[in-house]
Amino acid sequence: MDVDLIFKIAAVGILVAVLNLLLVRSGREEQAMMTTLAGLVVVLMMLVQQISDLFQLVKTLFGL
Template identity: 75%
Template sequence: MDVDLIFKIAAVGILVAVLNILLTRSGREDQALMTSITGLVVVLVIVVQEISELFDLIRDLFGF
């Protein structure tokens, strides 16, 4: 596992947390919720890409 992957996920988390706080304090709770959901989707896409690479590596290893 790359350390860069952890930093990417942490950066998305920090950015979403800051935006969530700013939007919530300005009274835009619906946009804060959408920002949180978008951050979750971005992290899930990053993780799915890494899992896909893992499965490709396993398939190449066993010759399927």
């Protein structure tokens, strides 16, 4: 696992947390929830790509 991936996930988390805080304080709870969900989807897409790469590595390792 790359350290860059951990930093990217942390950056998305910090950005989403700040946006969530700003939106909640301004009374826009629905947009805050959508921002949180969008951040979650972005992180999951990054993880799915890494898991796909892991499965490809295992396939080539065992010659499947």
